[in-house]
Amino acid sequence: AVIIEKEVVIIGSGYGGSVAALRLCEKGIPVTLLEMGLDWEKSGEKFSPMISPGHSAAWLKTRTIAPFLNLFPLKKFTGALDRLDFEHIKIWLGRGVGGGSLVNGGMAVTPKKEYFQEIFPSLDAEKFYAHYFPLANQELGANTASEDFLKSCDFYKFNKVGEQEAEKAGFKTVRVPNVYDFKYMEQEYRNEVPRSALAGEVIYGNNHGKLSLDKTYLKKAGATGKLEILELHRVNSVAQNPDKSYTLDISIINTAGEEVEHKLIRTKKLVLSAGTMGSLELLLKSNALTQFPLDKHIGQQWGNNGNFMTGRNFVNTFSGGTGAQQSTIPVGGIDHWHDKKHPFFVEIAPLPMGMDVATSLYLMVNKLKKYGDVSYNAQTSKLRLNWNESHTAHMKDNAKYFLRTMNKANGGTRSHLLFHNGFGADICYHPLGGIVLGKATDQFGRLNGHQNLYVVDGSLIPGTIGVNPFVTITAIAEYCMEHVIKEDFS
Ligand code: FDA
DSSP states (O other): OOOOEEEEEEEEOOOHHHHHHHHHHHOOOEEEEEEEEEOOOTTTTOOOOTTTTOOBEEEEEEEEOOSSOOBOOOOOOSSSSEEESSSEEEEEOOTTTGGGGSSSBBOOOOOOOOHHHHHHHTSOHHHHIIIIIHHHHHTTTTOOOOOOHHHOOGGGGGHHHHHHHHHHTTEEEEOOOOOOOOHHHHHHHHHHSSGGGTTTSTTOSSSSSBBOOOGTTTHHHTTTTEEEETTTTEEEEEETTTOOOOEEEEEEEEEEOEEEEEEEEEEEEEHHHEEEHHHHHHHHHHHHOOOOOOTTTEEEEEEEETTTEEEEEEEETTTSSSSSSSSSSEEEEETTTTOOOSOOOEEEEOOSSSSSOOEEEEEEOOOOOSSBEEEEEEETTTEEEEEOHHHHHHHHHHHHHHHHHHHHOOEEEEEETTBTEEEETTSSSEEEEESSSTBBBOSSBBTOOOSSSSEOOOGGSOOSSSOOHHHHHHHHHHHHHHHHHHHHHO
C-alpha cells in the first residue's frame, strides 16, 4: 500500500485526544485525528433513547449491551456504545468522534485535592487546582443545575428522594456539576426545544443538550483550519521506524465493521489517545506484531476506579416512588470519603425505565486495595486482564455497609433484580491506568524508550482517582500538552 506522510497523528478522539488536537492546532501545527467510530454529526445518524434502541445504540453487536434492559436485537452497526467482556469484568466505552463524551453521564467532578496528591505525589497540586482543573472545567462547559429547577422538576424526583434518604441515613450529599447544558434542559422541560435528557437519551448518545467533545474542544480545534478528522479509521498496529518516526497500519471500515480499504500512514510524531483499553491494546499488540519497543511498566497499575454498581428496591414506595419519568443526567452525589473503614463516593444515578420502579441506582467509586494488570495474548489476539473478585471484595463490603445504613434509616431492600443479586462488581465505566504517568512515561506523557510518542488519555492515571474521571483526564492532558508543545513541537 502507498504510505501517506503526516506531521502529527492523534489516535482517538476522547478527552485526551481532543485536548491534544486543540492545543496543537492553536499553535498552527497540522493534525490528523484518526477515530475508529463515526463522525456522528457528519453522518446524520441519530442517537437512540434507552427504552427503544435502534442500530446506532451499540458497536457492532447483534443485541443491546446496557447493564440492564438488555433485551433488544440489533443490526450490526458502528454504534455509539461498546462493551469489552473479560471473565470478571465488563468495560463500557464510547465510540465515535468525541469518544466517551458521547455516551457518558456528563458528571464533571474535580477530585479531592488530598487524594489527587496521594495518587500523583510528583505533580504540582497547587498549579492543578489553580489552573488546569479550572481550565478543563471551563473548556468542557461544566455547569450546575439551579436548585429551584431541581426542586420543581418532577424528572428529578429520583435525585430528591436519593438525597433525602442519604441525609436521613447520616450521609453527606453534594451537588455535582455536569456538561449537560442545564439551561437547555430547562427549555426542554418547558417544551420549547426537542427533548434529550428528558427523553431518555444518554448511554446510547444524546441528540441535544450535552456538551460532548465535538461541541467543545474539537469544535474549537476545527475552527483553526488545522484539524483533519478521519472517521471509521481503525488503527491495527504501530511500527517504529529506524528514524524514530512511526508507521500506522490502518483499516478503513464501513458501518458494518468490514474493512473497505487498507492504509499506511507515516508520522513524525504520534499522540496515543485511544483510551485506557485502546492505548494498551495498541502498544501490547504492536509489540507482539512489530517488535515495537515496550517498557516494563506498560500494563501495570490498571484499575476500575473502584466502580461498583448497586441498587435498592421499594424506595419511597408509600410516598410515591422515584418517579416514572427521569432525567438521564445525574446531579447528586454522596461523599463518604472521610470514613477510614468504608471510604466511598456515590453517584445517585437515574434509572429511566419509563415507569416508576421505586428503585434507586447507585454507582459507587471506591479506593483500590490492589491493582490489576493487562497483558496481550498473541494466540487469541486479545487483551488479558488480571482482575477478579479479590480486587472488588472490599468494594462489596462498602456496598453492603451503604445499603444496610440506607435501608435501616429509610426502609427498602437490596435490589436483587439488578445485576447479580444487587451487586454489580463486574460493571466498569471508568477503566484507568496501565500506562502510568511518571512510570511508563516521563512526567509529561512521553512514552519511555521513545522520542516521538506521547500518551494522553485515562491510561496515565494509576487505576483510581476517587470520582468520575473525565475532568482529571482533561486536566492532565492540558498539563502534558502545554509542556510537550513548548519543548518538542516548536
Ligand atoms: P475515550 O475512551 O473517551 O476515547 C478513546 C477514543 O479512541 C474512542 O473514541 C475510541 O473509539 C478511539 N479508539 C480506540 N482505539 C482505537 C483504534 N485502534 N483506532 C482508532 N480509534 C481508536 N466519566 C465522568 O467523568 N463522568 C461521567 O458521568 C461518566 N459516565 C460514564 C458513563 C458511561 C456509560 C461510560 C462508558 C463512561 C462514563 N464515564 C464518565 C467515563 C469517561 O467517559 C471516560 O473516562 C473517558 O471517556 C475516557 O477518556 P479517554 O480520553 O481516556 O478515552
